[in-house]
Amino acid sequence: MAGVDRLYIIGPCIRDLENIHRPSYAVVYADAPTDTIGHPQPPIFRLEEVRKHGRDAEEKWITRGDKVYNITDWIPGHPGGEVILRAVGGPVDQYWNIFTIHKKQEVYDILDTFYLGQVDPQDLVDGKVPVEHVDDPFKNDPKRDERLLVHSARPFNAETPGEALNSFITPDVLFYVRQHMWVPEVDEAHHKLVIELSDGEEREYSLQELKTKFDEVTITATLQCSGNRRKHMTDESRSTNGLQWEAGAISNADWSGVRLRDVIKDAGVQIDDLPEDIKHVQFVGAEAYGASIPVAKAVDKLGDVLLVYKMNDKPLALDHGYPLRLVVPGNVAARSVKWINRVRLSDEESPSQWQRRDYKCFGPNVGSSNVDWDSAPAIQETPVQSAITSLRDISSHSSQDSKLLQVYGLEEDSIAVEGYSYAGGGRKIIRVDVSADDGRNWHQAELLADESKGAKKWAWTRWRWVLPRQQAGRCFIVKAVDEAYNTQAGEYEPNYNFRGNLTSSWHRVGYRAKAP
Numbered sequence: 178m179a180g181v182d183r184l185y186i187i188g189p190c191i192r193d194l195e196n197i198h199r200p201s202y203a204v205v206y207a208d209a210p211t212d213t214i215g216h217p218q219p220p221i222f223r224l225e226e227v228r229k230h231g232r233d234a235e236e237k238w239i240t241r242g243d244k245v246y247n248i249t250d251w252i253p254g255h256p257g258g259e260v261i262l263r264a265v266g267g268p269v270d271q272y273w274n275i276f277t278i279h280k281k282q283e284v285y286d287i288l289d290t291f292y293l294g295q296v297d298p299q300d301l302v303d304g305k306v307p308v309e310h311v312d313d314p315f316k317n318d319p320k321r322d323e324r325l326l327v328h329s330a331r332p333f334n335a336e337t338p339g340e341a342l343n344s345f346i347t348p349d350v351l352f353y354v355r356q357h358m359w360v361p362e363v364d365e366a367h368h369k370l371v372i373e374l375s376d377g378e379e380r381e382y383s384l385q386e387l388k389t390k391f392d393e394v395t396i397t398a399t400l401q402c403s404g405n406r407r408k409h410m411t412d413e414s415r416s417t418n419g420l421q422w423e424a425g426a427i428s429n430a431d432w433s434g435v436r437l438r439d440v441i442k443d444a445g446v447q448i449d450d451l452p453e454d455i456k457h458v459q460f461v462g463a464e465a466y467g468a469s470i471p472v473a474k475a476v477d478k479l480g481d482v483l484l485v486y487k488m489n490d491k492p493l494a495l496d497h498g499y500p501l502r503l504v505v506p507g508n509v510a511a512r513s514v515k516w517i518n519r520v521r522l523s524d525e526e527s528p529s530q531w532q533r534r535d536y537k538c539f540g541p542n543v544g545s546s547n548v549d550w551d552s553a554p555a556i557q558e559t560p561v562q563s564a565i566t567s568l569r570d571i572s573s574h575s576s577q578d579s580k581l582l583q584v585y586g587l588e589e590d591s592i593a594v595e596g597y598s599y600a601g602g603g604r605k606i607i608r609v610d611v612s613a614d615d616g617r618n619w620h621q622a623e624l625l626a627d628e629s630k631g632a633k634k635w636a637w638t639r640w641r642w643v644l645p646r647q648q649a650g651r652c653f654i655v656k657a658v659d660e661a662y663n664t665q666a667g668e669y670e671p672n673y674n675f676r677g678n679l680t681s682s683w684h685r686v687g688y689r690a691k692a693p
Contacts, residue, residue: 220294231266260465332356336425342566347428361463365500372444380444391435396631398506402426407677413669417677424564434485463516467529479632506635559601563657600659603633614650
């Protein structure tokens with residue numbers, strides 16, 4: 178290979194960038210090619226040679242653009258864990274298009290310390306590594322239901338359509354999907370869960386062992402993306418960063434599995450007398466997503482934190498964490514890690530960007546250019562929330578509609594308004610207030626009965642209000658109140674945050690009466 182036999186290591190030197198200590202090397206070239214003014218030219222590598230330095234090679238290389246890097250010494254300190262191994266032996270570019278956090282000068286500077294040379298120009302197309310040499314990380318993604326409201330295809334993100342928001346249990350195929358990356362390759366027969374204790378010791382469980390050794394528990398729990406209703410904040414206040422979810426980044430299901438506290442206890446932790454050095458429980462998924470929760474929530478008898486293998490009494494779907502996921506009821510869904518394969522007891526939070534950066538809220542005066550990520554805690558429990566999911570005209574001349582009118586003591590044409598309400602932390606919804614005239618007059622909606630399971634109220638509460646059509650104005654509003662008398666803010670601007678997280682101001686929906 179051109180240039181390789183002329184590369185000599187003359188001594189290790191230590192560089193320190195962002196507190197990452199790693200050896201790199203000063204290099205010189207014997208009889209290396211030079212340009213027209215005598216400067217040494219970098220070694221040239223064929224893509225065939227790069228591919229030899231993949232996951233199973235001793236030295237692991239990547240390309241970025243037309244450059245080649247040996248990142249062997251970077252991998253142990255990589256903040257995203259071993260997900261970077263998906264890129265070794267090929268280009269990292271499309272992975273960085275997903276993980277845009279890498280696209281900043283300080284990361285480029287770190288990568289430059291591992292520079293080896295250039296990709297041979299004869300292997301490039303328009304100056305880039307050709308597509309046929311790029312491993313598609315989304316090739317194993319499952320087929321999705323066409324009724325989902327798609328916000329992005331790669332990674333796949335879609336919200337539950339309106340008709341599915343009108344049932345207490347969300348059908349599996351219409352449960353909203355939030356993917357930060359691709360769906361990983363998983364195999365139930367070989368999937369393992371590792372419990373890593375604070376002293377570094379590990380205990381490993383197969384899925385079969387979890388199912389047979391521990392009692393199965395079922396809870397009914399709502400999962401809500403922190404960005405649910407983000408578009409409403411953008412529309413009513415200012416631009417926000419992130420997927421512009423409407424009111425469907427939330428769904429409700431029955432989840433069956435084993436208690437995390439039972440597994441932690443079996444692994445050797447005294448959960449009733451926790452060591453002082455265990456303050457958080459970190460979780461890692463097979464695609465390298467990471468998050469954590471306080472240990473108090475993880476081991477709480479009433480916390481209902483589960484390692485789940487069934488959803489609505491069926492095996493988990495791939496999009497929802499098959500074969501094993503975490504469900505942390507009452508907390509933002511970002512903590513319910515899918516495809517979970519590692520649980521780590523620690524004195525600190527997960528170091529992942531999804532714990533330390535993405536899922537936080539800041540004041541209305543803070544933007545992406547002046548944010549101090551360490552100044553705010555990671556989101557855990559969520560505030561009270563509600564939304565209108567259906568406005569339906571009811572005709573007194575319809576035999577089917579007239580039955581509903583009789584239930585509410587009405588005879589004239591009416592409107593049925595329905596929606597969901599929910600509060601984090603297992604707090605029960607005690608009241609839903611609805612207005613048909615943009616907040617001038619208020620009425621209490623009927624809270625619909627349900628059969629939710631769990632130590633606390635982890636599931637949403639459906640509600641309904643039926644009113645004569647002649648009382649309707651041009652704008653309906655809903656707001657909810659939980660058992661701690663927390664309620665929703667009326668306006669968006671006072672609670673604006675540039676990430677658009679935890680949008681929960683009054684939900685407004687316009688109405689125009691049909692012509693007689």
